[in-house]
Amino acid sequence: MSVEFDSCTYQYRRGPVVLDGLSFAFPPGRTVLLGPNGAGKTTLLALAASALKPRSGTVSFAGLDPAVRSQLRAYRRQVGWMPQHITPVPGMTCQEQVAYAGWLKGMSRRDAWDGALEALGRVGLAKKAGQQASSLSGGQLRRVGVAQTLVHSSRLVLMDEPTAGLDPAQRGTFRKVVEQLSEDADIVVSTHQTEDLSEVYDHVVVLSDGTVRFSGTVAEFHALAPTDTASGRLAEGAYAAVLDGGEA
Numbered sequence: 450m451s452v453e454f455d456s457c458t459y460q461y462r463r464g465p466v467v468l469d470g471l472s473f474a475f476p477p478g479r480t481v482l483l484g485p486n487g488a489g490k491t492t493l494l495a496l497a498a499s500a501l502k503p504r505s506g507t508v509s510f511a512g513l514d515p516a517v518r519s520q521l522r523a524y525r526r527q528v529g530w531m532p533q534h535i536t537p538v539p540g541m542t543c544q545e546q547v548a549y550a551g552w553l554k555g556m557s558r559r560d561a562w563d564g565a566l567e568a569l570g571r572v573g574l575a576k577k578a579g580q581q582a583s584s585l586s587g588g589q590l591r592r593v594g595v596a597q598t599l600v601h602s603s604r605l606v607l608m609d610e611p612t613a614g615l616d617p618a619q620r621g622t623f624r625k626v627v628e629q630l631s632e633d634a635d636i637v638v639s640t641h642q643t644e645d646l647s648e649v650y651d652h653v654v655v656l657s658d659g660t661v662r663f664s665g666t667v668a669e670f671h672a673l674a675p676t677d678t679a680s681g682r683l684a685e686g687a688y689a690a691v692l693d694g695g696e697a
């Protein structure tokens with residue numbers, strides 16, 4: 450069971466039709482979402498997080514439809530979302546910002562406060578807990594964003610480019626976070642980084658022009674690379690093959 454889109458259409462008010470009748474279910478487990486700039490990855494994750502509403506069609510998870518008023522709260526409690534842009538809340542420390550995210554998901558103040566420190570520790574930011582979030586570097590702020598999704602326990606975690614701008618050591622820490630998280634939750638991570646896919650993820654989904662061009666295991670994905678592809682470049686080769694060949 451994971452998040453499911455049924456005949457979903459989405460268009461921004463002054464923008465293009467991004468999804469046009471998409472029917473698709475993310476596989477359970479750890480999934481990486483790839484696709485060129487403008488493919489619709491952020492839009493898809495924002496719909497799954499119920500931050501956007503489809504113009505038509507439905508999104509559902511665990512039998513809950515966020516478009517049904519009485520189910521929205523329960524839906525949001527089950528789904529953690531790290532948006533692409535993390536904004537520091539003016540005047541808040543890192544711990545306050547992460548705790549606030551937990552409180553918004555229905556945690557008690559006490560649990561959110563304690564959980565925030567633990568979540569910051571998991572992303573290597575415990576020492577910054579008392580520092581203003583607005584004083585962090587871009588990479589540190591992204592780690593606060595990851596901590597915001599860790600503070601409460603979700604059954605589905607959606608992360609939009611969580612590793613953009615992270616140094617290699619922090620990308621390693623992120624891999625461990627995904628591994629631990631996946632013991633209790635399904636995870637979908639959007640990224641442009643294709644190295645080490647098999648070490649972190651079970652499944653690959655490639656989106657292009659709002660269409661799912663590929664959905665399968667990492668091994669199935671790598672198998673699409675041309676036969677002469679070097680072992681370290683399988684994902685790159687497969688990605689190019691999917692986009693060039695219109696693989697479905």
Ligand SMILES: Nc1ncnc2c1ncn2[C@@H]1O[C@H](COP(=O)(O)OP(=O)(O)OP(=O)(O)O)[C@@H](O)[C@H]1O
Nearest residue numbers: 461463464465467485486487488489490491492493
């Ligand atoms: N707020 C907005 N208003 C109008 N159009 C938008 C808006 N946000 C995104 N779009 C358009 O919707 C399409 C999909 O954008 P989206 O951000 O979902 O793509 P993406 O795959 O996440 O891209 P990237 O890899 O660059 O982050 C693009 O054509 C984009 O220009």
